[in-house]
Amino acid sequence: MWSRILSPRLIGRSSLHWRSLFTMKLKTSEFQSLFSDGLNGLAEVFGKHQYELRIAGGAVRDLLSGRRPDDVDFATTATPEEMKQMFHRAGIRMINNKGEKHGTITARIHNENFEVTTLRVDVQTDGRHAEVEFTTDWQKDAERRDLTINSMFLGLDGTLYDYFKGYEDLQKRKVRFVGSAEQRMQEDYLRILRYFRFYGRVAVEPDDHEIWMELKKMVVGNHVDHLLELMYSLELAQYLGLPPDGNVKEMKRVWQNTKEHSPKPMTVLASLFHRPEEVEKMDLRLKVSREEKTLALFLVKHRRELLKNQDEPQSLKPYTDFIIDSRELDSKTKVCELLKYQGEEKLLEELCRWSIPHFPVSGHDLRKIGVTTGKEIGATLQNLRDIWKKVVIRWTKMNFSAT
Template sequence: MWTKLFLRPTLIKRVHLTCTCRSLFIMQLKTTEFESLFTEGLVGLADMFKKNQFELRIAGGAVRDLLSGKRPEDVDFATTATPEEMKTMFQAEGVRMINNKGERHGTITARLHEENFEVTTLRVDVVTDGRLDGTLYDYFQGYEDLKNNKVRFVGSASRRIQEDYLRILRYFRFYGRVAAEPGQHEQETLEAIRENGRGLCGISGERIWVELKKMLVGNHAAHLLSLLYELGLAPYTGLPADGDVEEMKQAWLRSQDLSPKPMTVLAGVLRKLEDVEKLDQRLKLSKEEKTLGIFLVKHRRDLLKGLDEHDQLKPYTDFITDSRDPECQGKVLELLKYQGEKDLVEELSRWSMPRFPVSGHDLRRLGYTSGKEIGSTLQELRDVWKKSRYQMSKEELLANLSTS
């Protein structure tokens, strides 16, 4: 989006080539992170392209990660081969091709040694020698921008956005990964985003949510979400127009060092349960994400730590123990992050819910016959058990019946 970087997977070698359309910067990279990418599958893929005299390059975000000293989680590849040439080559080599819905965009997915490799045809003509050797190709000063922590579109921001309106949200996500400080945006970029924001209406909710989630767990998340509101983008992304931006900022400040889930941060702007429903309608949240959003909006005020300074975790563990939701403890952990309770997050992470030792069978053996009576008695015993901090045994609890 904001730069074109390609890497052919030592010593630094820099070359500048200038033509009428752009300046090309070339250097070679040899780092531990780069070399760690060379699995058996990638070596086989690179050899195959070299054998057939096609160039294979690492492209996009993986290059930025490598230049930043990070090992990329996902790697995309670019090649001088056309999709038809790739299919012919893979078929001849007996390589399986899968999920080739991207073929119309020039992408073929090959599977080698239990790994999937997405390879896309380059859109420029280049002279190649087939190597994957760590040579960096930078056509738009992307490396310089990366060193200076700058994020910008290539050429006209409006034109790039209009080619794919999702680039608006990708700008926010990249800013969170690259920029050192919040608020260092080029005004021209922000105006282009504001003027083209309505274009997000035509982008699927699933694609929008993918970008938002990455933004929400990146750097400057509160600033970027606030900016999304300032630029008038909220109505096009499923967020409530009257979202509580200040609450979100405080929730982010409290939770940023606790590895919150995206929904934990986003819940700050959601004022009511209906906001979660509308968000789900637009973004197609997973069941886990939706139920977490509902849980946080519902309980962020009424489930607060108790007054006993020696047992601040008790209201939370009692809540979990009483819940029939098997995922309750994970949701309460996110609630504690939302509230900024670092010590309680650590304590609850180590806590395992104990098993209530008394059952209905135990009461029947004591002569209880009414289902209603058994149910109410079990609840009474459970309350006693909770007050003991889950320490009382079955025998002690049943003995409690005979003295009550």
């Protein structure tokens, strides 16, 4: 099928978000079969009044996939009022114009119905219904659509107009949201379901989602507490690799604690997990990085543990102790995320100012003074480390009390 599509080319950059507009000519039997007396009549009316008319959305996706679409929707630069005027002058009957508020006029020509919608942008949405504003900018209309493979237009001369690499995604069998997945889902929550519906139609592999990249963007954006709660209410979370009985109440608390402190995505998501085994299952599903996985396991394990046996409330001691004892390079980063998780703003500020001291003694130093056996070296180093840690903690306490 792809060999029958001719002349791909880039025609330049849009002024909006520096997107590249990709165009090419489509010459397939499926496309040619759409041209009936009715469609020719529709094209003649719009051409006469010099308004652009293109095939939009899912019909373009189907045609590029080698299928003749069952339904064909059209988009135009003409407003609903302008369409009504030219259809009236041409003696064309209009029916079922309930969609006029959102820009859709249905014309009946040669016993065929044609739904034509004015290009539009969403100016306000409540998560299901939108107030729209009409435009003549094709890219702005493409920007408000859900998936890249549904955001393309096809001129009646066979020219494809693709602003968001929808054609490339279709070739690669990828299902991606246009722009920000979070914004698309906030505009219409049912787009979450549409993602999975089209994944089932387009993708080759059953588990080749780009979910983690989109989920990461969402959980550090706005309204994440509401969006994650919605995913659980729609019973979608388990399909994203999240625990089916995730702790939504804890997630809301953690989001309130962290949202002003630039949390890592995993810091927010870790609140949903009850047990380390759930982190392992998530990793199998989402294929997160090693750093992200170890952070999640750290938070699930230590979100309560580091507070045990703490003699002084609001003390930095258990956290600095942990960092000093740990020999991992990112231990301070993990503890900072833990303090964000717990909502310990004062301790977080103190820890950010604290520099990890370097333990000044090594096994090589001990050998120089005659300590030779491995067991003795290990025991001596541990004793010295304990003494050194007490000095460091005393210094830290004095330093912070002074500031």
